[in-house]
């Protein structure tokens with residue numbers, strides 16, 4: 066069997082894996098290896114040709130390829146090594162097993178491992194839409210890959226279910242390529258993605274956004290011939306009298322992403338029931354101390370800039386762990402209080418310095434106060450005019466000597 | 478003419494109401510900060526967008542290369558620019574930032590490559 070030894074092994078070569086590898090190298094890890102199943106680096110950003118990346122990190126509006134291109138340049142300069150076309154099958158404490166057409170099965174032993182496998186899309190099976198099973202039903206990401214990497218147009222008359230960012234971005238892409246997007250249908254009474262995407266992808270082209278609506282039936286035998294949509298009541302139940310047929314040849318599903326965690330699960334790493342990703346502390350360390358995780362495999366991010374920041378933390382600490390410099394200390398659990406769906410990291414080790422807590426609210430609200438408390442003691446407080454589940458919030462707190470942490474978002 | 482503009486500069490998404498005629502602004506309200514005011518003024522007078530698409534390329538592993546307008550182009554020229562991009566037939570290698578169409582549709586903006594294709 067082919068064997069490789071390294072200090073830090075990174076699983077996945079998307080933006081998370083690239084940033085982690087560069088940071089590990091900068092922290093002094095000698096041999097850093099990225100294992101990637103695709104033939105090229107960049108992950109999902111290879112198909113994200115639209116602008117909107119890097120506003121926070123580079124203060125520039127980059128496209129996906131431009132964004133990860135900069136990280137590939139940095140990785141090459143830093144001397145990060147890569148193993149492409151290699152699918153990781155198993156991860157344990159200090160061993161990564163992958164398969165590659167040149168070497169067959171490879172065993173990579175590593176002092177520390179970073180998981181950066183990203184996420185995948187929910188499909189029709191995950192959300193259960195009745196009707197026939199014709200061709201022409203795609204997830205928005207699959208359509209994006211077909212159009213932007215493989216030069217295949219997916220349809221001429223399109224309905225999009227779900228107002229996530231990828232769906233809205235595909236609405237614009239399809240329109241610019243000459244298709245007609247009949248509607249974007251969203252079951253919730255608020256937008257799932259970012260407001261700027263609604264303005265620049267839907268409003269700009271006069272594409273209707275139907276909130277509190279869903280697709281109740283798909284018609285067509287060989288190919289989609291249309292969908293039946295309906296308004297939903299407060300309990301998300303379709304209202305019979307509002308049913309309406311829309312003729313179309315394609316239905317795109319933009320109904321959310323789930324972290325890709327088979328490897329994490331099989332390694333016996335503790336998974337958060339809310340994010341469906343591994344639980345981590347502020348060092349991005351999982352329940353197995355030598356295994357770190359970052360990016361969409363941990364929780365679904367809307368901005369890649371946050372992914373890069375969080376992944377640099379993971380890479381740096383993996384290098385410290387590999388060098389025996391990351392002490393083991395007990396952590397406390399971060400509680401999600403009022404109107405908070407989850408907080409990442411889930412655990413915090415009290416120590417010097419500040420920690421960035423990323424979190425999402427449960428429901429949209431206006432004029433709120435965001436607080437982070439240690440019991441009665443308020444560590445952080447900020448007013449926000451608007452909060453939205455589609456937009457991740459951040460609070461930075463000093464965690465020296467704390468005994469509890471609760472994040473809450475309350476109306477004022 | 479009265480127009481409600483959703484500011485996209487930051488996630489706050491303020492709704493800014495602009496009133497005016499023929500590119501002249503009479504009143505503007507609803508913004509929270511100067512960046513938003515600036516955005517709404519431009520959006521009212523001459524809205525622009527970054528255009529991204531793909532262009533055909535041969536001699537590479539993939540049939541397409543991602544392209545963009547280096548800077549934003551007028552919104553009403555988006556479809557004209559798309560037609561020009563569709564005519565491109567490139568050959569690898571192409572480097573990130575290479576100019577593929579100079580001054581597309583007389584906008585003064587270049588279409589450049591977003592990616593490195595070897």
Ligand SMILES: Cc1cc2nc3c(=O)[nH]c(=O)nc-3n(C[C@H](O)[C@H](O)[C@H](O)COP(=O)(O)OP(=O)(O)OC[C@H]3O[C@@H](n4cnc5c(N)ncnc54)[C@H](O)[C@@H]3O)c2cc1C
Pocket residue numbers: 076077078079080081082100101102103107108109110113151152153154181182183184185186205206207209230231234322325328359360361362366367368369372
């Ligand atoms: C379809 C889709 C479209 C998106 N569009 C946008 C967008 O428009 N704007 C935005 O800001 N964000 C978007 N996102 C979110 C975006 O994915 C993240 O911001 C960012 O790409 C996350 O980086 P990552 O490295 O964690 O994941 P990814 O980019 O998904 O990278 C993960 C990498 O791991 C590799 N991998 C997975 N499993 C294995 C394995 N077993 N062995 C080896 N390699 C493996 C994958 O091949 C991939 O290259 C999108 C996500 C998806 C799924």
Ligand code: SF4
Pocket residue numbers: 484485486487488489490491508509510511512513514
């Ligand atoms: S006006 Fe200012 S605060 Fe409001 S959305 Fe625009 S940039 Fe943000």
